[in-house]
Amino acid sequence: MTALDEYRRLEALGLWRERAEDQRREVVVSLGDATLVMSAPSGEAVGHWSLPAVERRNPGKSPALFAPSSDSEEELEIADAEMVAAIERIRTAIARSRPRPGRLRLVLAAGVIAAIALLGLFWLPGALTRQTVSLLPDAKRVEIGEDLLTEMITIAGRPCGGQGGRTALMRLSVRTFGTEDAPRLILFPSLIPETTSLPGNFIVTSASLAEDYETPEVFAGYLLAEGLRRDLRDPVEIFLTEAGLGVTFRLLTTGAIPEDAIHAHAARLLSRGVSALPDDALIDRFATARISTQPYAFARDVSGESVLGLIEADPMRGQANEPVLSDADWVSLQEICSS
Template sequence: MTTALTEFQRLEAQGMWRETPQSVAREVIVSFGDATLILSDPKTETPLSHWSLPAVTRLNPGKLPALYAPADDSSDETLEVEDTLMIRAIERVHHAIESRRNRPGSLRGGLVVFAVLAVMAALVFWLPDAVIRHAAHIAPPAQARKIGQEILTDLESTVGAVCKRESGMAVLDWLAPRLIGEGAEIRVLPGPISGARRLPGDLYVLGSDLLKTAPGPETAAAHLVAARLGANDDDLRLQALHYAGFRPVLRLLTLGGLSQGAMAGYGQELLRQPPPRPDDGQLLAALGTRGLPSEPYARSLDPTGQSVIGLIEGNPYPNGPAKPLLTGDQWRALQQICAG
């Protein structure tokens, strides 16, 4: 605006001024002041009126002579100008003033739009992940077990129904708290699942192949211990709920359960991945406290022993278990859990 005023501050033109609608039109000299139009007597150069440029309003856009008036409702003054240079100058200065006036509002508007977009982006990209993490973190044991059961149900559609022969189930119920911990459950599926898998809710799944071909229960037991150490329940819940998605997790938070089919296909996805293995030192220590040798487990992973040499050389019981994990009758019952 300052540049525009400087450019036109020496510009003058004739105009016809009426102080009121009833007044006779009076010739005046129109010139620029400091953000004002000055209307002066052409003979005495005495200022007759000052109009604020931001308040100048053209009453007849596009017509000549141009008719102007102050925007102040208390004034009845009007000014006619025929000089096209003066008309362009008034319009240009007025436009510069309006642009200067509107810029802060435009900036604020831009900031508001940016803030709204930022909030929307946060809702789209951050909120679902935050809700899922929160749900995984606060899930009580019963809810976590329910998630694990739904994954097990999906595994059954791929591997076959859980083996439930009563004598074998009794052995699993006796073994779980001694081998893994209080509250743990072990289930056997009729097909191979590449060892043992830990599911949310301290639920463990074992493939029957580890029972049919092993000379004793130590191989399957070591796989279960490795499954316990290889993944913690918080991570398992989070992975499962990420797979389920935002809407089923909202239902879990509000109604206490995932929507039907939320875990469909997750069992197959698990089986495509090898079970997570714990650190050799950690596993050897855990097997040692349970009286279990590590070599049967190592040989089930790699019969040549080349990739599991640390487990073989660090075997806490190279001459076999300190004492039998199961009695002969218990072991036979467990081997036959999928029979009949």
């Protein structure tokens, strides 16, 4: 120990007593190997104290009073400032080198608290949302979808509703998705983005998909893309993630959703762009529906450069195309907003 080496030969006079009722005796105090040694003037050692255990009973006062432990009657009085400073320095050095279980516990406790906080901040909201989504019955999903649709109508105006057009929309949905998974399609006169999914198996679409293109394959392609987005991420999960932990917990415990959360999400859906999709997964959807990818690809990029993968991997290349809609249904769909 550096502090001990520096004071190894230091000696000073002191007054020592073994018990409280004893008279103080003059002794020679010297620093030994990790000990404080008290000797009589004759040279006989009268006491050995372990330096790590030595305690000072009157910090900051002079002469200094030391004891071998807190509960000991033995006491040593030293007036020599250099010896007192040496003992204090050695005690401080020893104290710093000791293990600190209290500090370790504090560090561990702080780490645990931080881990719990991070867990609550990053894991709990997602876990609670996923749990709520998995437990939500179909009827509640439909209710949420209808509430969002009502709010979208308040913001964007009424959807197109000509009778012939509604029938054509139903047939387009069945032709694109099959009879078991056909969503209800709602078509607005103008909408950004072109498609968006609502809980309860609703897909909201823009009238431009019918009005701006010559064939229904383009419309069907946008629907297939939206169906893939919906399957990759549940619309209810998107809603609850954006609404926050409070709305999620309220839905899980009471089944209720605040109106302002519905309004805010409906507004976001009406102004949100669509996410990109992997070509392979999208092509598989077209292949299952037996619909060519080329009309949809060229509708997205007339040059074909950014959608070359969809064009070259068209699953219907060289095969007879099955009609998506009859000419009469397609005309009815194109006129749905004018009837």
